[in-house]
Amino acid sequence: MGRLDGKVAVVTGAARGQGETEAALFAGEGAHVVLTDVLVEEGQQAADRICAAGGEALFVKLDVSSPDEWNEVVRHTVQTYERLDILVNNAGIAVRGGVESTPVEEWDRCLDINAKGVFLGMKYAIPAMLQNGSGSVINISSTSGIVGYPGGTAYHASKGAVRIMTKAAAAEYAKRGVRVNSLHPGIIRTPMTDNMAEERTAGIIDRTPMGRKGTPMEIAYGALFLASDESSFVTGAELVIDGGMTAV
Numbered sequence: 001m002g003r004l005d006g007k008v009a010v011v012t013g014a015a016r017g018q019g020e021t022e023a024a025l026f027a028g029e030g031a032h033v034v035l036t037d038v039l040v041e042e043g044q045q046a047a048d049r050i051c052a053a054g055g056e057a058l059f060v061k062l063d064v065s066s067p068d069e070w071n072e073v074v075r076h077t078v079q080t081y082e083r084l085d086i087l088v089n090n091a092g093i094a095v096r097g098g099v100e101s102t103p104v105e106e107w108d109r110c111l112d113i114n115a116k117g118v119f120l121g122m123k124y125a126i127p128a129m130l131q132n133g134s135g136s137v138i139n140i141s142s143t144s145g146i147v148g149y150p151g152g153t154a155y156h157a158s159k160g161a162v163r164i165m166t167k168a169a170a171a172e173y174a175k176r177g178v179r180v181n182s183l184h185p186g187i188i189r190t191p192m193t194d195n196m197a198e199e200r201t202a203g204i205i206d207r208t209p210m211g212r213k214g215t216p217m218e219i220a221y222g223a224l225f226l227a228s229d230e231s232s233f234v235t236g237a238e239l240v241i242d243g244g245m246t247a248v
């Protein structure tokens, strides 16, 4: 028995990093998984790997800031698997820059992908969940959605927006069976942080009591709990997985 047997999941930003790990873990627990990303070749390969391991998965190209592409992803998912139970709004970009040094275009790009992308995911996926009278949305925020540090104005703003829109949506859909929670990773070993300047990474690890980066699987297990019926009384919650970073 898998923890997600019979469920259908859409994961955004699933070509690599945390999204890919979540998609593979969910498929291993019995879900049918629709992987989506702007990286088409890598996304298709990630879906192929899941199928080769005996899971059920397919890839659909999705830029999360596009309403038309969201509409198509949800349509294709329901047409193929006849339902939609789980959405992981994982896709995101890291944008550096403080209040004065962030170009307006970068602010817009960051908010478009990290915040509007999450809003659009809920807007298009929740109606399909309501058809079954149940669903679980997991919005990937960050510790940056809880605390502020200098040099990441747009990123913090976008992740703070994810945190609070999650609570508003949780309250909106609580009586109709759709749960909405946010997940807040600390620093995690993925291509996103592999591309960061070494002294910046070292500074974040310094502020992390466990003194290391987390792994994508340590986040994926949290997402699995929120996706499964084991969390049936959990909505509007913030699941922090950060090696103690926000505890001090």
Ligand code: NDP
Binding pocket: 012, 013, 014, 015, 016, 017, 018, 019, 036, 037, 038, 039, 062, 063, 064, 065, 090, 091, 092, 093, 094, 113, 140, 141, 142, 143, 184, 185, 186, 187, 188, 189, 190, 191, 192, 193
């Ligand atoms: P990665 O950069 O490794 O993976 C993110 C994926 O999302 C990439 O494949 C990326 O493609 C894709 N993507 C970017 N823009 C879009 C878009 N418009 N539409 C669809 N897909 C897109 O990052 P992580 O796995 O580390 O991050 C996953 C989530 O976790 C993000 O929301 C991130 O902000 C959050 N997070 C990450 C932390 C970390 O330390 N890694 C810490 C806290 C939160 P491309 O290469 O083209 O950008």
